[in-house]
Amino acid sequence: xxxxxxxxxxxxxxxxxxxxxxxxxxxxxxxxxxxxxxxxxxxxxxxxxxxxxxxxxxxxxxxxxxxxxxxxxxxxxxxxxxxxxxxxxxxxxxxxxxxxxxxxxxxxxxxxxxxxxxxxxxxxxxxxxxxx
Numbered sequence: 232x233x234x235x236x237x238x239x240x241x242x243x244x245x246x247x248x249x250x251x252x253x254x255x256x257x258x259x260x261x262x263x264x265x266x267x268x269x270x271x272x273x274x275x276x277x278x279x280x281x282x283x284x285x286x287x288x289x290x291x292x293x294x295x296x297x298x299x300x301x302x303x304x305x306x307x308x309x310x311x312x313x314x315x316x317x318x319x320x321x322x323x324x325x326x327x328x329x330x331x332x333x334x335x336x337x338x339x340x341x342x343x344x345x346x347x348x349x350x351x352x353x354x355x356x357x358x359x360x361x362x363x
Contacts, residue, residue: 264289267297274300274309283310290321298325299333 270285283304289297302321305314325333 267294279310293328295325295328295330298328299330
């Protein structure tokens with residue numbers, strides 16, 4: 232039962248990330264580096280391994296949009312082996328560096344986590360929507 236709930240929590244996180252928008256397809260602003268732009272183009276072309284190579288370098292250099300994107304890529308397993316813990320770490324890093332998308336994603340995750348910890352009645356319709 233616990234594994235099923237955790238899968239549901241992660242599925243909700245994925246939905247939250249998708250709703251927040253993947254940084255690779257959003258506006259990156261005027262300060263985006265050429266490497267980030269190249270990573271974005273690779274992402275849009277479906278060249279996820281190349282996109283990851285470019286984005287991870289940019290993320291390690293401190294670009295919060297790249298950090299968010301790397302987190303997303305780890306979460307869905309695009310261009311890199313899926314790793315939910317690494318995904319959350321990168322999204323947290325992006326949020327601490329000012330990424331609003333990452334902050335929203337973490338807020339949704341925290342909300343889901345509060346629900347998972349039993350702050351709502353598991354028999355309610357709301358719980359069914361979260362855990363099914």
